[in-house]
Amino acid sequence: MKALTEMNPRLRAWLGFGLGALVLFAAAPALLSDFRLSLLAKYLCFAIVAVGIGLAWGRGGLLTLGQGVFFGLGGYAMAMHLKLADAGPGNMPDFMELYGQLDELPAWWAPFANPAFALAATVLLPMLVAFGLGTLVFRRRVRGAYFAILSQALAAAMVILLIGQQGTTGGTNGLTDIDGFFGYDLDDPVNQRMVYFIIAAVLLGLLALTRQLMRSRYGELLVAVRDSEERVRFLGYNPANVKLVAYVVAAGMAGLAGALFVPAVGIISPALIGIVPSIEFVIGVAVGGRAALLGPVLGAVAVAWAKTALSERFPGTWTYLQGAMFVLVVAFLPGGLASLWGMVRRRRETPPAPAPVTGDQALIKEVAV
């Protein structure tokens, strides 16, 4: 144990990624049934969103309560392409003929028939929206609770828009009944496995990217902005740009997660992108520990897994148990699950250098701003 903590951080990172790859690519597929593996694929999609929130909230102090919007943009972009591919060239998706009373495909759907456009849109569209909103908000120095409320309002607005446009968006039903994924039949368990592997690989890749970001000069700057924005401004940096990058990157990750969620689960609907799911994303991150790299991933997977496991075992009372779990974590582990490791370590030596602000203190601070 001692040797591990003193190890070269670079070597430790490689070891960590190797271990993660081993668990995701070898252990999980070998041990889990097809059904459980497809559930894990879903959890990993939430974990990808969580990595982004960890960066924006944990490192940047941006309480993003509206990640569902970006998740939804990515998910809908992907689902629109897959629905069009299922329908075949020249045809309209099934639900449009049922509810739309349309004679032809709406103009804004047409470009999504192109796979390259749709794939690019899953990431770029959320980033673009985040860029637009972020530019307006951060330049005006909106922060703390006001930023959180604004991001949440966006989630609510997006849901209302989608439900109102039932003919072209599928309304409350969302886009369902997706059969194929770029030519591969999603009913086939082998292809479901392929989707799982793609998601796992994307998660590992994004973790590597985020680790790099966090350790770079930009990462230091982001933490500095979180802890004292004014001081960073006096040093000659523009905090708005620093925050904007974190927000846009987090939005891109959420969009990618939404896009991968669609082939894994086969549905995207307003129920997945509104206020409640947006808050659930953040809860996962808080439970795992928002400032650590792996904390959000562990938290998102743990919360989603616990939801499934508890609701299967106690269908009548699981919501209480889930609530109790959140209360316990916030009360006794304010730094989240990831802080368990740190607590063990701190018993032995002095606190590590980049000590993160603990969860509830930060929350109080943010609301008070």
Next chain:
Amino acid sequence: MLRLHRRGLMAGSVALAAALALSACGAKTGENETAGGVTADTSGDTVKVGLLNSLSGTMAISEVTVRDAILLAVEEINAAGGVLGKKIEPISEDGASDWPTFAEKAEKLIKVDRVAAVFGCWTSASRKAVKPVFEENKALLFYPVQYEGLEQSPYIFYTGATTNQQIVPGLDYLKAQGKKSVYLVGSDYVFPRTANKIIKAYAEANGLKVLGEDYAPLGSTEFGTIVNKVKTAKADAVFNTLNGDSNVAFFKEYKSAGLTAAAMPVVSVSIAEEEVKSIGTQYLAGQLTAWNYYQTTTGPANDKFVKAYKAKYGADKPTSDPMEAAYTAVYLWKAMVEKAGSFEVEKVKGASDGVTFEAPEGLVTVDGATQHIHKTARIGKIGDDGLITEVWNSGSPVKPDPYLKGYPWATGLS
């Protein structure tokens, strides 16, 4: 930056290798699939069935009553010896008023528990979410709630009313009463929007004027504007497809605006006995509903059902149309299985046509072609005691017509 590239490269190559290795053996879309779904586990001396209802979230208040009705039917069937000599073992899952959760739980019931059939779902959105799951796995769902029609999945049996068994008779009734114009009020989701599309087509063909059409977001309690518009439009009647809590606010506003059941009746298609209780009879007395069953429906089968339900769950618990349809679904499944002599899905489906059951709502017959059931349409009036009494019925069970093919005015709807 260099290190970043290297790691990205590593992750990318892992992904690529994995994708390539696996894509080699996956089936392409459109290829013939030989493997067909999961077979139910009927090896033991019990047979498992799944109950998929929202036990938490906004829909729980309605869906829990449906689950209770299913459990009552299961208990009765088990007491009478079970199905094909096997006792039914119900496995309940919580859909949590969340459509993707419904899909997850449906898959769990089919693949992990290997149930012979699933009973449940309420909202159209939850049905649409689970439909592909049942079709992929070739498993059976019994859906017990009235819905907007225009659907016919080979793996779903619809035991609630389709539009020609509820909405169309409701309109026929208004027309027979001499009403010349209607105003449409609904919640903003699939069922009201589709129902209103059908109502407008009917109205156009039958000389009924639609004076307005308004939607409130699900769960909205702000009805001042809508009621005002209804009042100024001076329609002869209102057709109400609001769902859940919104009805409370709507009817309160309706009454305080001075609108009455006598001058401008409201026909509701989502208010049953349970909802009447929560809205309050003072706001609803005299208003109309369209269903296939009421607690007051006469007949020995209903007397027995109501008595058994109250004995099990409490004397103050009313019975309602979706509960009755869910209760009936379990008995219909039993009858189909016994006719087929097997729990196998394809055999059960094959045996379904013409299966009958003396249900609380009267005799129902399964139509094998559409997998819907023949049901008697009933218009009811809400009384001061919170119960609904029938003022009109279709006389005999109406043949289900989910795509309204038998109605010339409905061409172009589907």
